[in-house]
Amino acid sequence: MIRYLVFTTLIAIILTGLVYSILQATGVTVITFNAWSIEIKTSLLLLVSVASFLTFYVILRVLIYFFSIRSRLQQMNKRRRRNKAGKELIQGLLLFAEGHWKKAEKRLLNNANYNETPVTNYLMAARAAHLQEAYERRDELLKQAIDLDNKADIVVSVSQAEMQMDSQQVAQAQATLLRLYDLSPNHPHITKLLAKVYYKQKNWAALFELMPILLKQKALKEADIKKLKIAAIKGLFDQYANEGQINKIQTAWKKLPSNVRKRSDAVLLYAESLHSAGAGQLASQILVTKINDSWDERLVELYGKLPHTDPVAEGDKAKQWLSSHSENPTLLLTLARLNAQKKLWGKAKSFYENSLNMKPNTAAYLELAQLLQQIGEIDNANTCYRIGLQYCIDNKAERLNLKSDNSLVKKPIQAIDEYDIYSV
DSSP: OHHHHHHHHHHHHHHHHHHHHTTTOOOEEEEEEEEEEEEEHHHHHHHHHHOOOOOHHHHHHHHHHTTTTHHHHHHHHHHHHHHHHHHHHHHHHHHHTTTTTHHHHHHHHHGGGSSSHHOOOOOOOOHHHHHHTOOOHHHHHHHHHHHOGGGGHHHHHHHHHHHHTTTHHHHHHHHHHHHHHHOOTTHHHHHHHHHHHHHHHOOHHHHHHHHHHHHHHTOOOOHHHHHHHHHHHHHHHHHHHHHOHHHHHHHHHSSSSSHHTTSSHHHHHHHHHHHHHOOOOHHHHHHHHHHSSSSOHHHHHHHHHHHOOSHHHHHHHHGGGGGOOTTTTTHHHHHHHHHHHTTOHHHHHHHHHHHHSSSSHHHHHHHHHHHHHHHOOOHHHHHHHHHHHHHHHHHHHHOOOSSSSOOOOOOOOOOOGGGGGOOO
């Protein structure tokens, strides 16, 4: 308002000065045209010229005003619709937040094309349709959103992939994400969603190949990447093991980072896969190397479960660990199993008994009972069956007191808590 007053005052001053200058002009101006001429005061001529210019200007502005009425009415109508569309968007979002999906979808689509960002209307309307499980209508709305603005293709398609995953349309989500990945391979969120799709599909090979990209883009937290990596490696190894693909297991192992291959849990998984694929001897060599380098009871236990072509030699390797781990129940159990493979029943029985008295183990109870039954020590076998069954039921164990022959003396056996067996 102040600017308008200043401008008007300035124009009035200029006009007043101009008129005053004109009136101060003296002399006569003669205008000659062919055979006739006219004399007029210079000041009057100037005033007439100015008045004519102003009149022409006013008439021109009036004509422009009348001829632009239609355009201005269209602009006014457009502004009105735009304001209405903005209100409809707000109302639609509120209804969406309240869970009124059908009403929200209708409101969001009212005058959507007049909104400054119509893609937002169609995107939210598509989500409302998705929550109503109207998937075909959802996809049509998303298509319309992309048609309105090709630049919104990635944003809209990412939302589409998320909704497809939510509705268990995993194959469709994969197709959407692969197209997006080709368009924008460095988009972390797309890579993250693609990893989730591969995980749901149990497509371990594809997920395994995606791991370096996930790490590079930092698309997930380190803990989540670690879980996915473990799942991918385990799934891939299990798949190849079931197919008996020893070479593929070894190739996948070599692709792992060196820091991962040094971990005991990774070596354990690798050895288990080789064993399942039929390469037990190779798994045995890998386990011995790793155990000698870094002691891990899980590796020792697996070593005892492997079928060895030369159990005598393998047993000798395991005996070397006794010097440093003579009181380790897992090592004793492994030695029991190796001696059982060598058919050295007495030694196997002794190792089983010592191991179980240190640390109860349901599988070991069964193995020892079967061994005792096989060599004819039926009473000892029955005792082992009973104690093993009791441990399975109430997680409490009795101390094993196996007789050297079959003439068992029936004595009451006092039950002890599993935590007390270490002191017996």
